[in-house]
Amino acid sequence: MGHGIAELFAIAGYEVALVDVAEEYLKRALQNIEWSVKKLAEKGQVKEDVQTVMSRIKTVVNDICKAVEGVEVVVEAVVEDIEVKKRVFAEADRCAPPEAILATNTSSLPITEIAEAVKPERRPRVVGMHFFNPPPLMPLVEIIRGRYTSDETVKKTAEYAARLGKQTVVVNRDVPGFIVNRILARVNEAACWMVARGEATVQEIDSALMYKAGLPMGAFILMDYTGIDVVCFIGDAMLKRGFKTHPCPVITEKCQQKKYGVKTGEGFYKYP
Ligand code: CAA
Numbered sequence: 001m002g003h004g005i006a007e008l009f010a011i012a013g014y015e016v017a018l019v020d021v022a023e024e025y026l027k028r029a030l031q032n033i034e035w036s037v038k039k040l041a042e043k044g045q046v047k048e049d050v051q052t053v054m055s056r057i058k059t060v061v062n063d064i065c066k067a068v069e070g071v072e073v074v075v076e077a078v079v080e081d082i083e084v085k086k087r088v089f090a091e092a093d094r095c096a097p098p099e100a101i102l103a104t105n106t107s108s109l110p111i112t113e114i115a116e117a118v119k120p121e122r123r124p125r126v127v128g129m130h131f132f133n134p135p136p137l138m139p140l141v142e143i144i145r146g147r148y149t150s151d152e153t154v155k156k157t158a159e160y161a162a163r164l165g166k167q168t169v170v171v172n173r174d175v176p177g178f179i180v181n182r183i184l185a186r187v188n189e190a191a192c193w194m195v196a197r198g199e200a201t202v203q204e205i206d207s208a209l210m211y212k213a214g215l216p217m218g219a220f221i222l223m224d225y226t227g228i229d230v231v232c233f234i235g236d237a238m239l240k241r242g243f244k245t246h247p248c249p250v251i252t253e254k255c256q257q258k259k260y261g262v263k264t265g266e267g268f269y270k271y272p
Pocket of ligand 1: 035036037039040106107131132133134135136137138181216217222226230
């Protein structure tokens with residue numbers, strides 16, 4: 001999701017520093033961004049030429065401190081592991097200007113706990129800024145308050161999202177899954193248990209959700225698209241935080257088999 005978020009900021013006219021742990025991921029990220037900006041430009045949704053947008057994105061290999069120098073906002077989109085997120089926040093806090101907002105794109109982890117990894121003076125400027133995949137196309141951003149988040153930070157984050165062309169909803173407590181993933185978890189769970197009990201197939205459930213319930217993707221297509229590993233991370237994180245779920249073997253088996261969906265060529269469906 002990181003490259004999609006970087007793309008949105010670059011399209012909106014911001015200078016962006018994209019940081020990742022290895023050169024190869026950054027190279028792939030730039031290719032994905034260029035493909036996406038071209039697509040949007042062909043449809044008239046980006047007014048500038050592609051190279052002008054691309055020129056606003058610089059890449060930084062494995063050096064958070066360098067990437068956050070002089071910035072006004074940091075958006076973190078690393079793996080859904082609270083310890084990794086805390087390390088990234090502590091490092092960003094050390095090097096970003098004191099007035100910078102530190103936002104996390106976490107899908108399910110507590111904003112309050114992430115904020116506790118930074119200095120007390122920064123905590124009012126730590127907030128959840130949750131995008132949806134693919135960020136360039138999905139219109140919604142959830143803005144999540146942690147215990148320390150100030151009204152000013154929520155307001156400024158909503159202003160950033162608006163400049164990226166997004167609609168926002170504010171979630172007043174950093175409850176597990178916020179709004180969308182909390183509800184989606186129930187949909188996925190119901191869909192998976194229907195398959196596990198032999199009541200309907202993956203294809204039948206997806207068809208029902210798409211052709212009758214009007215969703216753009218069925219539950220299983222969407223899990224393949226989001227990444228079944230991510231779905232498992234979110235489910236585990238929500239479970240640990242006391243959200244009552246009945247983890248379904250149809251999902252957990254895919255995770256154990258590392259069949260994560262589109263990214264591995266197979267999940268509930270196969271991808272050439
Ligand atoms: N950038 C630019 N263009 C893109 C793109 C991207 N990243 N991804 C796809 N497109 C383009 C396609 O190339 C295609 O272009 P053409 O019309 O020129 O062929 C166009 O968008 C439409 O795409 P598709 O034909 O592939 O299919 P579609 O009409 O179904 O649209 C979709 C794709 C917008 C993703 C749509 O299926 C959709 O809205 N799906 C639901 C996605 C969703 O719910 N996401 C949230 C997941 S949950 C999450 O992210 C939260 C979390 O915490 C994990």
